[in-house]
Amino acid sequence: MSKTNFDPSTGQLAERKHTAQTLEPGHRKAFPLSLLCLTIGAFAIGMTEFIIMGLLPNVANDLNVSIPQAGQLITGYALGVAVGAPILTVFTHKIPQKKLLVLLMCIFIIGNALSVIAPTYGLLISARILTAFAHGTFLGVGSIMATKLVTPDRRAGAVSVVLAGLTIANIIGVPFGTFIGQQLGWRSSFGAITILGVISLFGIVRFIPVIPQGTPANLGQQFRNLIRPQVLLVLLIGAMGCGSLFAVFTYITPMLVDISGFAEQNVTWILVLFGFGVTLGNMVGGRLADWKLMPSLIVNFGILAVLLAVLTLTLHNPVLAVITIFLWGVAAFGIMPGLQIRIMNMTREAPLLATTSSHSAFNLGNAAGAYIGGFAITHTGLISVPIYAAVIAAIGLIGLLLSLFMHDKKSSFDDAENIQPVSAH
CATH class of the missing domain: 1.20.1250.20 (MFS general substrate transporter like domains)
Known part of the structure; x- marks a missing residue:
C-alpha cells in the first residue's frame, strides 16, 4: 500500500511505502510541518485584522484624522473581507491551490508593505482593503488544503490547526504588535506583519506539496x-x-x-x-x-x-x-x-x-x-x-x-x- 509524500528536493509528490497501521483512524500521528506554514499565514492575518484597534490613536495623530475616521480602517477591512472573498474566488478558481496560496500571500504582503509606507489616510485605507481581499480566500483555500494533508479522520483537526493561527494572534500577536507600534511607531507593527507574511510565503513554497486536483x-x-x-x-x-x-x-x-x-x-x-x-x-x-x-x-x-x-x-x-x-x-x-x-x-x-x-x-x-x-x-x-x-x-x-x-x-x-x-x- 502506498502513501503520497512530498519530496522537498523536487517540489513534487512522491510515492512511498507505509504500513496499514499508518492510516488506521485510531493511530494518531503529529500534524505535518506543512500545516504550520498555513497556521503562520493565519496568524499574520489575525494580527493585521485586529492590531489596528490598539493603534487607532497613534494612526489618527500621525495622519491628522479623527478617531472615528481612523475607526473606518476597521470597517473598511471587514467589508473588504466580506466582499473580497467571493470576488477573488470567482477570478482565481482555476488556479491550482498551491499557486493560489502563493498569490494570496503575495497580495497580503504587498498590502501590509503599502500600509508601512502609506503617506495619507486614503492610501492606508486602500492598502487595508487590498490586504482584506486575501483574508477570506486564504483561510478558505488553506482550510481545504489542510484537509488534503492529513488522513480523512483528522480533517476537522487539521482545519482547527490552521484557524488556531487566528486565535493565537489574539493572545500573542496583537498585544506584542501593539507594544511594538506604541514604542516604535504604528508603521513598525505592519512591518512586523509583513515579515511574518514573507515567512509564511517561504514555508508555503518550500513545504506545501503540489496536490493533483484534476479539472477544476x-x-x-x-x-x-x-x-x-x-x-x-x-x-x-x-x-x-x-x-x-x-x-x-x-x-x-x-x-x-x-x-x-x-x-x-x-x-x-x-x-x-x-x-x-x-x-x-x-x-x-x-x-x-x-x-x-x-x-x-x-x-x-x-x-x-x-x-x-x-x-x-x-x-x-x-x-x-x-x-x-x-x-x-x-x-x-x-x-x-x-x-x-x-x-x-x-x-x-x-x-x-x-x-x-x-x-x-x-x-x-x-x-x-x-x-x-x-x-x-x-x-x-x-x-x-x-x-x-x-x-x-x-x-x-x-x-x-x-x-x-x-x-x-x-x-x-x-x-x-x-x-x-x-x-x-
Whole structure:
C-alpha cells in the first residue's frame, strides 16, 4: 500500500511505502510541518485584522484624522473581507491551490508593505482593503488544503490547526504588535506583519506539496453549491455564532469595568485568558468534529447559548465573571472547525466558493453582532447584552437542528428513490 509524500528536493509528490497501521483512524500521528506554514499565514492575518484597534490613536495623530475616521480602517477591512472573498474566488478558481496560496500571500504582503509606507489616510485605507481581499480566500483555500494533508479522520483537526493561527494572534500577536507600534511607531507593527507574511510565503513554497486536483469545477457548479439551501443555512448558522460572539466581545471592557468592577488595566489580562479559552475551544472543537460532527456542533451551540445567558448573572461577581468568560471563549470558537467541515462535506465536488464565502458570512455576523450589542445597550442597558447574544446563539442552535432534519429528510427521500418497484406476475 502506498502513501503520497512530498519530496522537498523536487517540489513534487512522491510515492512511498507505509504500513496499514499508518492510516488506521485510531493511530494518531503529529500534524505535518506543512500545516504550520498555513497556521503562520493565519496568524499574520489575525494580527493585521485586529492590531489596528490598539493603534487607532497613534494612526489618527500621525495622519491628522479623527478617531472615528481612523475607526473606518476597521470597517473598511471587514467589508473588504466580506466582499473580497467571493470576488477573488470567482477570478482565481482555476488556479491550482498551491499557486493560489502563493498569490494570496503575495497580495497580503504587498498590502501590509503599502500600509508601512502609506503617506495619507486614503492610501492606508486602500492598502487595508487590498490586504482584506486575501483574508477570506486564504483561510478558505488553506482550510481545504489542510484537509488534503492529513488522513480523512483528522480533517476537522487539521482545519482547527490552521484557524488556531487566528486565535493565537489574539493572545500573542496583537498585544506584542501593539507594544511594538506604541514604542516604535504604528508603521513598525505592519512591518512586523509583513515579515511574518514573507515567512509564511517561504514555508508555503518550500513545504506545501503540489496536490493533483484534476479539472477544476466551473463557476456555475461552484455557484450552484453556494446557493443550495443547506449551504446557505450553514452560512447563516456561522454568522449567528459570530454574531453572538461580537455582540458581547465588542463591549466586554465596559461590562467588566462598569458591572464587574475591574480596573481598566486588568481587563487586558482577562482578555488574554479569554484568548486561551478561544484557542483551547478551537483545538477541542476540531477533535470533537472529527469524532461526531453534527452532535458536537449541536451540543456546542447549546452550551454557548446557556453560558451567554449565565454571563448576565455572573457579571456581578468578578471571580464567576472571569470563569464564565473563559468557558464562553472555549464554546465560542469550538464551533468554527465543525462548521467549515460541514460546508466542505456538503460541497465536496466544488467547495472553494462556499468555503471562502463562509468567512464573508462570519465577518457579516461580526458586524451585525456589534450592532445588536449597541442596540441592546441603548434600549435595555449594558447588562442585557449577553441575553441578546444568547438569543442569537439559540437561533443558531435551531438552525443546526433544522439542518440536521433537512439532511435526514433528503437521505430518506434518496433511499426511497433507490427502491425498485416489484413487478406483479
